Amino acid sequence: MTILKNKKIVLLLLVVLLLFFGLTYLSQERTIRQKELELLEQAERQEAVMEALRVLKEEVVDLEKTDAKAALARKKLNMILPGEIIYIITYDEEDYDE
Numbered sequence: 001m002t003i004l005k006n007k008k009i010v011l012l013l014l015v016v017l018l019l020f021f022g023l024t025y026l027s028q029e030r031t032i033r034q035k036e037l038e039l040l041e042q043a044e045r046q047e048a049v050m051e052a053l054r055v056l057k058e059e060v061v062d063l064e065k066t067d068a069k070a071a072l073a074r075k076k077l078n079m080i081l082p083g084e085i086i087y088i089i090t091y092d093e094e095d096y097d098e
Helices: 002-063 066-077 093-097
Strands: none
Touching (some): 002 066
8 A cells, every 4th residue: 555655645646746847847938039039130230230230330431521511511510612603592582372
């Protein structure tokens, strides 16, 4: 009788250990999948940042050219070259009412 009781205890203990290790394994697998997804998202973000960096480097190269600097100064700062005349056209509200 005690041998049968001991076998049941050992069997129960083995089932509990198997259940524990099985749940631990599944939990670790889920964590690994989550980390892999995070890694893919980080890689996509890094790729987007690298593309933005490439575009900015091209912009820097373009701005190093004198013509590009002059065009940017004209557009953003309303600058003119010596000898040029700037015309500012204004409209009255009355002109739009007609």
